[in-house]
Amino acid sequence: MALTRHGDRATQLLWRPMRSEALKHRSTRRMLFAQINQGAAGWMQTTAGSWYVLTEAGSTTALSFFVIASMTPSLFLNPVGGRLMQSYSPVAMVKVLAPLAALAPLLIAGLYATGTLSIPLLFALTVIGASFRALQAPTFAKILPLTVPKSQRAAVLGYSAIAFNVSRSVGPVIAGIAGTGLAYLLSGVGFLIVAAIMFVTPLGSAQSTPTTTGPSASHSAAPKGSSFRHALRLMWNITAVRILFLCVVVFYLVSGSIHQLLAAVAKDTSTTSLALGALYACAAIGAILTNRPVLRYLDNNGHRTRLLSIVIVAAALTVVAFGFSSGLIFDMALMVILGALGEAMYLVVQRSILLELDEADSGAIFGLFLAILTGASILGSIGLGLLMDAVGVRSGLVTLGVVTLVIAVPLILLVTRASSKPQQASTDD
Template structure:
């Protein structure tokens, strides 16, 4: 790679020095200015932004607390009721508000400053943890208390999710957005590795109440981070005035942009049918491999490790392309199919790492590509639709996938999710290629690219009469 002067400037034709005037004393013409070298981007480039550094540090703490509460909450419900169905009800209550009210959360996120909204939502989420801690530590907790807190947390998340997603670009700008989205995912997956382990120790040693207490206190970190941000460095966007029809306006906006609607459709299918790992991993652990809770925990750890690796690789890559999204989604489905028929435990466990990696690549690529293709004034509504489709499908897909798994076995349940994911990726890929004027080219000759999308050949205007004849 050239590193000399002008390496970054556009190439110019060679000139003949004999044609250049050489009048003595004549001033030399100034050399044309070279284009500034682009800023080098790396795996953690978005952390150069002070506001985002503070935000990410706060999220590390609160995400760890959130994972602690998830484990402690499920264990508390199981201890109070002895019912796995009750644990499922708790999960459904936490995700149901996103399915029913997600779009309204996006409207609110577009109407108000994102930083102000996050101060309220993060505080409210911390208070739910503290309330559950007080009930548990005092010995007065009942299962309906846990249900109520899970539902309240879900309602707050309806506003928190789109506001937090849309706030990222205000901190880092569009150039660093893909990297920041990837690091957010890496942040969450890192907490997924640490939080459950800490929660397990706390539950065993002193009970679930202390896990709830630490989760509530953990939200001090993101709230303090939001207060310490330099508002002058934020790329604030104009809020949308309140008026009728804003929800329909957001839906029409998404429906009219193929680069938005088809990635959202794809993550909807994958989130609803391809991400039901709690169902499949418990079934494989108990029914297929006849192991215990330790094995189940190890499988979850392998999945989380793959997801973390996928998020970091996405951060290093930076760019978000739709062909990467479709390719990662297709491989994700294919590997799920392969894992479902794995004859040995070690092979099944090993496949969970690339499955986690490709699942995270799909999620991160879709998230950043949708945000970059969205007008800032619409970003809250678009991201609320994205999160509603991705997360809100859980109460719909999980019971169906669970029924298939119970009725036909763990392998059939897992392969169903893989087939749906792979077929959805192929269908969306073909649709995007058609919209983009591309066609699939297959060339089996040696030394050639065997499969690729190439532009369709459009006949020139003067050729049309001949073609018609």
């Protein structure tokens, strides 16, 4: 026991300099800055678009259709992006896709400025822009670890999570202040900046076409260039991954739907899009505050099943509390909590896929994770949007929270029993 504690302490002492060493690489700093730009650009579109649709249509069901338009491409194209990274350089993909992703928001900004933007036209252009973003989405998860030595990859993934949260705090606030037209214009410029960074930054091995590494112990027959179908088989055959994805579905049915329909919550207590930006920013603040404690917990071999169970139950209780809230300040506090829970869930999934699975499979499986996350968010948004129109915003949130609590009980029992099987087997041996 003393040796275990000493080992954990040694890991903690090494972690801090390892984190600072990761940021000494100029290519790493540039990629993190590019990730912030890309994330902020996407969140500007989410904030500006959802507020525009809700204001013009006055219906959460219409807002749900905007969610479908903006997220459905990710459902189908995130796995394709992950699969493409098995054959093409992720850097080359960003160089091509980032400028293409800039076209739709720039066109929307022009239409808004001339007074010719309509909701159907916004939906169509949103689908086009989201398609390019979806293909590009898995790339930074693959590029960033390749900018540092293997010993620093866990640290740089932690910084990647921080960069994501910085982007989703900055982007919505900028959109809330700028308004619809300027927000879309700045979003397009953001994607062009990402492309420019890629062209001027030498990235060495990250620019080469990936090669398949040797088979891992967990799945010794991994084929060259893991396919989407192979990723599905791995997800189903590896118990830990299957449990992980089951928790992801339940969590993002709840958390994802609230994030996508947050404009309805903001409009319930405020009349400006800045309130929506503030709520998104609070979620990011919660995630930033949670990042380091969760990483420390995972580095010390913390019990992931217990953490996932706590996250799901806490999310359900937070949603119920949302339903009884009547002011923006309390809503902001609850978004801090929801953001913290989302960060814990994301870090567990990110660490499990990108650091513990075979490198030849990680890209496709991470793309599959993004697709499942997106699908759960879309389904949850449709259901919650219809529910809010039927019974009201706050009553809909209470109902969602109660239903999630009912689902969480058998889910936690299932997850706990499944995670204890390997331990029982090792005990018998």
